[in-house]
Amino acid sequence: MLAALALLLVPAAGPPAADAGVVVYGATPGGLAAAVAAARRNPDRPVTVVTPYGWIGGMATNGLTHPDFHAFEALTGFFLDFTRRTERYYAEQYGPDSQQVKDSLRGTHAGPGVALEVLRAMLAEHSNIVVLTRRRVVSVQTEPTENGGRRIVSATFEPVADTATGPYEPAVGPAETLSGAYFVDGTYEGDLAAAAGVPFRVGREGRDEYGESLAPGEPDDRVQAYNFRLTATRTGEGASAVKITPGEQPADGANAAPVEAPPGYDRNDYLPLLETLNGGRVKRVFCDPKGGIGGGFYKAQSPVLPNGKRDLNDVDGTPIRLSLPTVNDDWPTADPARRGEIYADHVRHNVGMLYFLQNDPAVPAEFAEDARAWGWCKDEYPTNGHLPEQLYVREARRIEGAAVFTQNDFEPERPGDARARFQPDSIAVGDYGPSSHGTGRTGTRYDGEHTGQLGGGAAPYQVPLGTVLTNDVANLAVPVACSASHVGFCALRLEPIWAALGEAAGETIALAEELNEGNDGPGAALTAIPAAAVRERLHAAGSATIYVADVPPSDPLFPAVQWWGSAGGLTPLDRDPSRPPTKYGTRGPRIAGQYHEAYPAHSFSPDAPLTPFVRQAWTELAAKFAPHAAGLDEATTRGEFVRRLWGSRDAPVRN
Incomplete structure (x- = not known):
């Protein structure tokens, strides 16, 4: 592993690659997930990860080792792979029945050093990924596109000191410029996007702008509070x-x-x-x-x-x-x-x-x-006085993207629904609900009360592709400082969700590159890639775009159920009059801490018989997404119906 690490970490004084391929600024889980997704689709093209910090992982390797989710079934794709590798690490080090394996809670809990080792190993499996540490973005160079927008041509970075405060001090050497076909801003602050001139917001919207009951009456410039983990x-x-x-x-x-x-x-x-x-x-x-x-x-x-x-x-x-x-x-x-x-x-x-x-x-x-x-x-952060080097930046800039995620997106579409609002362009799933540690304070630092806090439950919700894309810059994805209202962002600002958004960003970039194969000009705009095409890639890689309690990525039926659910096929299950009433946001029994069993009323139940209500709704939906499906009348169970659909579905349009 140390040998692999030596290949990954390029000293700040080293020469940059002439063509950095896909440039990812920000080695957060969201940034790393984007890098891995892009790298696995095109092993011959470099993916360059740049970070102003001394090691990769963002908050996952800087103290946030008690990750924010509620149901394990909400973890899929890159983040689920990370947790499985973590559990395997403890099993190999201490034994499969050890207390350490039990305390890892299915691999979701780990010391920061272990999380770092696992993430480094995940990157090392892709020889086309290069990591540049201790480099801070200085400027971004763009050029106009034919449709009146812009695309990033290159970004310039300056080296910073190899200390915890290095990112905030003057540069220690000459700047370097990296060119690339596509760029990802994986930082918590959205620094690269801002340098590229992408419009953004800071602060809170007023209640009336998006009709959000959790928003303040009037807009302000307040940002959710930070602390160290x-x-x-x-x-x-x-x-x-x-x-x-x-x-x-x-x-x-x-x-x-x-x-x-x-x-x-x-x-x-x-x-x-x-x-x-x-x-x-x-x-x-x-x-x-x-x-x-x-x-x-x-x-x-x-x-x-x-x-x-x-x-x-x-x-x-x-x-x-x-x-x-x-x-x-x-x-x-x-x-x-x-x-x-x-x-x-x-x-x-x-x-x-x-x-x-x-x-x-x-x-x-x-x-x-x-x-x-x-x-x-003693064994954590030994080079930094046993302290993390990153402050927990819960919220900073939020880009103004192709779609805006708001409170309405993590609430039910109509009374009685157990599921959150359906998103036809979904590319990720979250389940934590809105969480804010406050934006203001009354009293003093040592005797007062925070204001502007948010909490409360929600059913698992979908996130549309447009939240990570911008109409202003054609070749940029922003999975972390993504497009959302303040209230909406408070439901997205969790590492498992950011990782899912990053993975979707990487798959979108890979699809855009494929559209441009054989052409000498700039690549396709990321906003030109249909969400359905991105979902097909994500489902094949074991990443969910709608929450399903009982069909995990290991189930052969997973891609079919995800495809059908993302086409709207699970909404009839939610609205079937025979479904027992379920209060929106109800969680399963508690396992430990904030972690629970699967959400009720969110199962697919492959062996369940088709009720007349569901059969009629599914038959009507099938005419749109699988018009050539045969034998649907003969299907008696949900699983059988979807299997028949899956085999005759229309392929997603890619351009």
Whole structure:
């Protein structure tokens, strides 16, 4: 694996490729999924991944190891492959029946270092993928197209220092220009898209613009709050109310590293915290609400990670928070130096506050004991003081794309529906629902309340292709800083969904390249590729475009059911009068933490008999999508009907 890594990582001082093929800026899961999808379709064409950071993976390798989804059936494609490889890693290292495998929760939970190793291995399987680290975009060069739009010709990047703050400091060498046929902006900020002149939004729309009940009454420039996702373990000292799990025993602190004072630490900054601690408004420092322990402000999330590690996050409902709304409002459009100031403020708040709680003599004993029970992990981020290098940028720019995902898209189309609104151009699935950690705050940093928070359930929802494409730049896909309202984006801003959007972007690029084979001119515009053609590729690769609870990618019927569902075939199952009523957004029984069994009323049930209602609706739909299908009248079950359709379907139009 180290040999493969050596081939992947090109030093900042090295010469760039004359033709970088497909250029992906941003090594997030969304960016990496796009790179892999594009690379596997054309092994002879280079795919160049560029990141301003020191390692790939985005938040998946920078502390967000407790991923945001609810039902395992919502994980397909690239992200499901990532989780399966992760589970296999722990099985090979510790044994298939080990506690580590159990704590990986089907491979969805891993230490950041393990996630990094798995992602590197996934890229190494494609010899045409090259990764350039520590390079920051400076400018993008475009040219006009025949239809009055533009296309990117090349992008220029400058090398930055090999430190956590390098992306925010002056360049350390000459800039390099990479040319490419297609480009992907996989950054959380949409920096490449903005440099290309793609229109974007920052902030929140007013309630009336898209008819969103969750939006504020009036528009504003507020951005969802950020914080670090810290990886911690028990020190074997102090006393924490957070319950010890089997994976944390023995909690002897053998892997614990001390919390150090961050640069710029000043105890006076944290003295106002004492009034809140002494006033009884918090019960403890560390908490685990899903594990039954509340009252704290560093959330040690359960389920626990393998090898006794915890993903620390911001927690709702306490006067002290890790996230800092309004402090980050400049981040989306700020220059590197200003981002560096915001970054440093979050380090001082998230890390410096814990150092203060552990070490300052003015801290009440019970809180100091609680704080000292936790430290960083010795085997995580060893080159960066055991801290992640990336701030958790939950929301920044959102491009104005060919389609806009809004609250209406994760809600039912009509009362009584168990499914979310049907999307005929769907290329991805999400199931987390809207989530915002706040956009404003009342009171002080250490005694106040966040405003602008969002939460609540939703049934699994589809995402249309137009959310990752722009009408302004023909050869650019933007799967992360995608096209959505603020409320809509709060339901898309999760790594499994971004990975699905990235995979769809990569497949769209591959199809556009195929249309241009044999031509000397620029490639086809990405918006010219039909969603149906993209879906065909995605389904063949095991990626879902509609949620189906009981037909996973491993089932031979998967592509047929996905095709039929994406044509509208599952809507009649939802609206069949014989279906038992199901409240919209109802989840299955809880497995652990925020993770649940499959959503009810979302099964295909291949062996179920066809009711008269479904048979009539499907027969009418078949006339549109499979007009030459034979023997439909003889089919008695859902599975048999769809198998007959699948064999005689019309091929998707590709141009």
